Amino acid sequence: xxxxxxxxxxxxxxxxxxxxxxxxxxxxxxxGKCNNPYGxxxxxxxxxxVSGQVDEKTGMVCNLxxxxxxxxxxxxxxxxxxxxxxxxxxxxxxPTTENLCIQIYEIVHRGFAHAHLETIRxxxxxxxxxxxxxxxxx
Amino acid sequence: xxxxxxxxxxSASHFYHNPEFTPExxxxxxGKCNNPNGxxxxxxxxxxVKGEVDPRSGFVVDLKQLKEIxxxxxxxxxxxxxxxxxVPEFLHQIPTTENIAxxxxxxxxxxxxxxxxxxxxxxxxxxxxxxxYGEK
Numbered sequence: 001x002x003x004x005x006x007x008x009x010x011x012x013x014x015x016x017x018x019x020x021x022x023x024x025x026x027x028x029x030x031x032g033k034c035n036n037p038y039g040x041x042x043x044x045x046x047x048x049x050v051s052g053q054v055d056e057k058t059g060m061v062c063n064l065x066x067x068x069x070x071x072x073x074x075x076x077x078x079x080x081x082x083x084x085x086x087x088x089x090x091x092x093x094x095p096t097t098e099n100l101c102i103q104i105y106e107i108v109h110r111g112f113a114h115a116h117l118e119t120i121r122x123x124x125x126x127x128x129x130x131x132x133x134x135x136x137x138x
Numbered sequence: 139x140x141x142x143x144x145x146x147x148x149s150a151s152h153f154y155h156n157p158e159f160t161p162e163x164x165x166x167x168x169g170k171c172n173n174p175n176g177x178x179x180x181x182x183x184x185x186x187v188k189g190e191v192d193p194r195s196g197f198v199v200d201l202k203q204l205k206e207i208x209x210x211x212x213x214x215x216x217x218x219x220x221x222x223x224x225v226p227e228f229l230h231q232i233p234t235t236e237n238i239a240x241x242x243x244x245x246x247x248x249x250x251x252x253x254x255x256x257x258x259x260x261x262x263x264x265x266x267x268x269x270x271y272g273e274k
Contacts, residue, residue: 001240001270001273001274002271002273002274003236003239003240003268003269003270003273004268004269004270004271005235005236005266005267005268006266006267006268006269007265007266008264008265008266009265049269054234054236054237054240057156057158057159058154058156058167058168058232058234059154059231059232059233059234059236059237060234060236061236061268063167064266065169
């Protein structure tokens with residue numbers, strides 16, 4: 001039988017929303033407080049949902065240790081306590097939570113082989129969350 | 139089609155062990171969860187049903203009935219129990235969150251009358267949960 005397993009992880013990071021393609025007035029209008037040149041931070045919660053057949057021998061979709069080890073090494077160590085704007089993937093892209101959600105999806109999709117990645121859901125605050133399930137066309 | 143979700147909580151203990159594995163294999167696969175004396179969780183169960191809204195009652199499902207079925211079929215059997223030893227499904231199957239979600243689905247599916255079961259979600263902790271949609 002096929003089941004979906006979801007695991008939630010927390011990391012803290014800072015960012016500034018600023019687009020080189022906009023004038024400074026436009027940036028202020030578009031991003032408001034988030035355009036503050038000194039940046040600001042969030043406690044992000046990333047919710048990873050994977051799916052697969054429940055293994056009859058273990059009763060599991062995948063071993064949690066494998067998932068935890070992968071996410072800690074590839075996602076939490078990469079983004080935790082970092083300024084997102086200084087990372088190469090955001091050199092030419094605004095580190096909005098939408099873009100961060102897509103980056104995390106790509107990392108897990110590319111590197112985690114123990115189960116099928118369904119979605120990445122990223123909470124920026126308790127009020128805002130974003131979800132990405134891969135490019136499914138428009 | 140409207141979806142309705144009802145939550146419930148239950149507390150239970152369990153451990154993970156496959157008698158076909160060697161002790162080393164069990165420990166390697168299940169880690170701390172292999173402790174034969176068990177450990178416990180406060181589980182949160184979310185049952186989502188779907189259906190058309192009945193024009194007379196305005197309900198997808200009679201919530202009172204759904205609550206009673208969840209209590210009778212799931213909570214009475216699993217709340218404050220040692221799952222491995224007291225719940226028939228888990229005498230010969232490991233009570234992982236995946237298998238609990240499947241067992242809850244199987245216990246509820248045939249008992250619902252008005253609405254159809256859409257999803258069973260079982261939270262083992264606030265940071266770990268399993269969804270089962272009845273898929274093979």
